[in-house]
Amino acid sequence: xxxxxxxxxxxxxxxxxxxxxxxxxxxxxxxxxxxxxxxxxxxxxxxxxxxxxxxxxxxxxxxxxxxxxxxxxxxxxxxxxxxxxxxxxxxxxxxxxxxxxxxxxxxxxxxxxxxxxxxxxxxxxxxxxxxxxxxxxxxxxxxxxxxxxxxxxxxxxxxxxxxxxxxxxxxxxxxxxxxxxxxxxxxxxxxxxxxxxxxxxxxxxxxxxxxxxxxxxxxxxxxxxxxxxxxxxxxxxxxxxxxxxxxxxxxxxxxxxxxxxxxxxxxxxxxxxxxxxxxxxxxxxxxxxxxxxxxxxxxxxxxxxxxxxxxxxxxxxxxxxxxxxxxxxxxxxxxxxxxxxxxxxxxxxxxxxxxxxxxxxxxxxxxxxxxxxxxxxxxxxxxxxxxxxxxxxxxxxxxxxxxxxxxxxxxxxxxxxxxxxxxxxxxxxxxxxxxxxxxxxxxxxxxxxxxxxxxxxxxxxxxxxxxxxxxxxxxxxxxxxxxxxxxxxxxxxxxxxxxxxxxxxxxxxxxxxxxxxxxxxxxxxxxxxxxxxxxxxxxxxxxxxxxxxxxxxxxxxxxxxxxxxxxxxxxxxxxxxxx
Numbered sequence: 001x002x003x004x005x006x007x008x009x010x011x012x013x014x015x016x017x018x019x020x021x022x023x024x025x026x027x028x029x030x031x032x033x034x035x036x037x038x039x040x041x042x043x044x045x046x047x048x049x050x051x052x053x054x055x056x057x058x059x060x061x062x063x064x065x066x067x068x069x070x071x072x073x074x075x076x077x078x079x080x081x082x083x084x085x086x087x088x089x090x091x092x093x094x095x096x097x098x099x100x101x102x103x104x105x106x107x108x109x110x111x112x113x114x115x116x117x118x119x120x121x122x123x124x125x126x127x128x129x130x131x132x133x134x135x136x137x138x139x140x141x142x143x144x145x146x147x148x149x150x151x152x153x154x155x156x157x158x159x160x161x162x163x164x165x166x167x168x169x170x171x172x173x174x175x176x177x178x179x180x181x182x183x184x185x186x187x188x189x190x191x192x193x194x195x196x197x198x199x200x201x202x203x204x205x206x207x208x209x210x211x212x213x214x215x216x217x218x219x220x221x222x223x224x225x226x227x228x229x230x231x232x233x234x235x236x237x238x239x240x241x242x243x244x245x246x247x248x249x250x251x252x253x254x255x256x257x258x259x260x261x262x263x264x265x266x267x268x269x270x271x272x273x274x275x276x277x278x279x280x281x282x283x284x285x286x287x288x289x290x291x292x293x294x295x296x297x298x299x300x301x302x303x304x305x306x307x308x309x310x311x312x313x314x315x316x317x318x319x320x321x322x323x324x325x326x327x328x329x330x331x332x333x334x335x336x337x338x339x340x341x342x343x344x345x346x347x348x349x350x351x352x353x354x355x356x357x358x359x360x361x362x363x364x365x366x367x368x369x370x371x372x373x374x375x376x377x378x379x380x381x382x383x384x385x386x387x388x389x390x391x392x393x394x395x396x397x398x399x400x401x402x403x404x405x406x407x408x409x410x411x412x413x414x415x416x417x418x419x420x421x422x423x424x425x426x427x428x429x430x431x432x433x434x435x436x437x438x439x440x441x442x443x444x445x446x447x448x449x450x451x452x453x454x455x456x457x458x459x460x461x462x463x464x465x466x467x468x469x470x471x472x473x474x475x476x477x478x479x480x481x482x483x484x485x486x487x488x489x490x491x492x493x494x495x496x497x498x499x500x501x502x503x504x505x506x507x508x509x510x511x512x513x514x515x516x517x518x519x520x521x522x523x524x525x526x527x528x529x530x531x532x533x534x535x536x537x538x539x540x541x542x543x544x545x546x547x548x549x550x551x552x553x554x555x556x557x558x559x560x561x562x563x564x565x566x567x568x569x570x571x572x573x574x575x576x577x578x579x
Contacts, residue, residue, distance in 0.1 A: 025069020033277035040270030077131035110193035119302035126299025162250035339390035365532025368541030412489035420468030443486035473500035
């Protein structure tokens, strides 16, 4: 209901106009049987052709007004539903964009995709039906009952006696239907997840010849979806025939009672004709209301799922209360002070008791085995997550005191699983930012990307496929590096950003970083010692803990883990171990 109020309120004038026009058009429809009864019982007995033509003309006018009123109202309703759903989809996409990483992982990417597509479509369809049939059907139902009361109260009471059974059936089935449709949407999330995995992992599936296995996996979830949808629809399908049964029983009773009342001269034939017409109108109105409840059940489930996302509160707010002064000198740019962190829904810590200090312009290399917590440190610096304990200071201030936009303003990063978009190379590097052509060209040269970009047909305007699938791994990494290097950031995070580069290109990249980014604080996360050995300090991680911290020469002398990595990558050349 909050969703409806929020997104229909801006269109309240259009909504009121639609309701008024729909109301007038429906009233014109309701007048037709009453006019017919009047003609049969009062005009025809007078045998006056002018009166017959006059009232016949009135019926034609009412019919035309009812027709055009409903057409205009339905067009207004369709536009209103379209505009409201467009706003819901826009706000939902914007909200998803600003959700923090933990919130996205909690809801799930496939679920967010389904909520932005399938659920918003359900909302659009439900709003359209509610604004068209949801206004007309109750007016026909209540108006028909009120008019029949003026014609013959006794027959009306016979007809109305069946309505309580109808309302009980609708309420009972609707209460069972909403949870089933909620479960159905959850199953759709699982289907989206399976399709997404198959599309993104198509090369892996083909390489291992697992097409049949994936077909079976998809068929399984597809059967689950069919079963969930069948159960929901079968449950809701019980409503129309039951209501049809009750109303037709009522119609049978009305016909029987009418026959006795006409025979006893208690009512007139024209009234009976009008009454049967109104009963048909009421019957159709009840069936329409039943269909509305079926659609409303699905729409309500989708509205709840969308509201869950829209009502998410940002968990990474800046903390404005006073923080204790950092235990470092003011010139220190970045400080980790006994930082530990565990991912949401995980009991095992990702990193524990990490401490280091970086002055402005210094370089920190981070190395360690897969899963040792290297990327976690980068995520904490970017505040994609908040540390569990300890402190992280940037320019002498706890990073929690910055808004995310302020924090990221002076940062730039290439993450381990970074993304290229389906756009030109130029737009992928600029990424919606304003930089001069000189800055763009300099970033391309520093990233060692100029050589291959100049060989492409359109150069910087060469269109990339989604995820840069028409580039090699090394080419993609160099585009991502150019995106990070442009604008000379104050803090640069490179998470395994040169793994696809050959040693020669990697060496040229390191020289460019040393020469052109000497005032930039750099954090280089790598698997190769050659990528970090020239750093001012090197942090060795093992199982989320600090195993060593120092220069390349110091670690070669004192740290066995670093020695083992060095020997494995270089064969132990020039290794001197001092006991």
